[in-house]
Amino acid sequence: MKTLYSLMAACTLMFTACSNNQPVELYNTKAALPASPQYNLDGLKVITSFVNKKQGTASTLYGNDLALKSAIDGNKALAANEEFTLVTWKQQDDDHWFGAKIPSDVESVEVIKTAASGNSVAINYQQLEGKGLAVKSDTLGQAERIKYILGQKPSVMP
Known part of the structure; x- marks a missing residue:
């Protein structure tokens, strides 16, 4: 009987020694987008998402119904009132899934x-950066970014 109690006490000590007392976050609140008057994701649909392993980022491209239709058609001709929003997050290790x-x-x-701008379509591009999503005033490379974003192929959805 004494051996049984000793064994139970040893097992109890082993299990309590293996516990991690750090609080576990069940929701990823770090990835939440702050409210900003410069963008609004309400009513936008996911067009595609992708990961850049080299930079350690994950991105999701959203668009309104006109933008989604245009992306499905290959963005051959832009129409007025299309809205594309590309959100890019840094990546972190998942505490709940090893390697994720x-x-x-x-x-x-x-x-x-x-x-619409007369007989043509005007494109307005704006980039917000950092944790506070401050407007980036540097216009260098905007044409390349517009081409890159509009060149994304939509995900195949049922």
Whole structure:
């Protein structure tokens, strides 16, 4: 009987020694987008998502109904009132799944809006950066970013 009690006490000590007393977050609140008047994801649909392992980022491209239709058609001709929003997050290790990566802090939000301008379509591009999503005033490389975002192929959805 004494051996049984000793064995139970040893097992109890082993199990309590293996516990990790750090609080576990069940929800990834770091990836939440802060409210901002410069963008609005309400009513937008996911067009595609992708990961850049080299930079350690994950991105999701959203669009309104016109943008989604345009992306499915290959963005051959832009129409007025299309809205594309590319959100990019840094990645972090997932505490709940070994080897997995999940989004962390927001790195940038890029918004492309089209509007009718006479017989043509005007493209308005805006990039918000950092945790506070400050407007990036540097316009260098905007044409390349617009081409990159509009060149994304939509995910195949049932």
